[in-house]
Amino acid sequence: MVTCPVVIKIDQSEAHGDVTVQQFNSSQRWGRALKSLGLFWLAAAAAILIPVAHFVLVPGFFIAGLVGFSKGMSTEEIVLGGTCACPKCNSQITISRSAAKWPLSEPCMKCRMNVSITRSPARN
Ligand SMILES: [Zn+2]
Known part of the structure; x- marks a missing residue:
């Protein structure tokens, strides 16, 4: 298991978070x-x-x-989960367990917007 930094985007707004990824050799x-x-x-x-x-x-x-x-x-890797802040309303978004098909998409429960979650190459 590794923790990867991610970038969360809605339109032009972006925030940073972390997800835990399980990689398979x-x-x-x-x-x-x-x-x-x-x-x-x-x-x-x-x-x-x-x-x-x-x-x-x-x-x-x-x-x-x-x-x-x-x-x-x-399947080379799966996302085990993670949390991040919504770039629009700053509420917490829980990233659910899923196949690691980047970019991930999660709904913000507060503002009802879908956020796009991509791996952060700069901080990786
Ligand atoms: Zn939101």
Whole structure:
């Protein structure tokens, strides 16, 4: 886990904050991908025993396993969370756990504006 400085923007206003990011190296990505594949394929194997529903569940879990494997391999980092101040109204914005697809977008609960959250290259 690393704490990254971020820039929060609404239109021309900007503020600074921090988010906690979990990064995965190659072996961690393989581990996550194989765990996802194994769990879905285990569910597919268990679904064989369910009459009628197995016609949908077995191929569904099989495909979900492949999708989960692909997603696990491609996820290099996730945002665990963080807080920042809204550039407009200065109220606190909680950044939720999500895939690290920069720029992130979070709503300000006070002024109802969506803020754009990007990594700060200058302070990194
Ligand atoms: Zn606000």
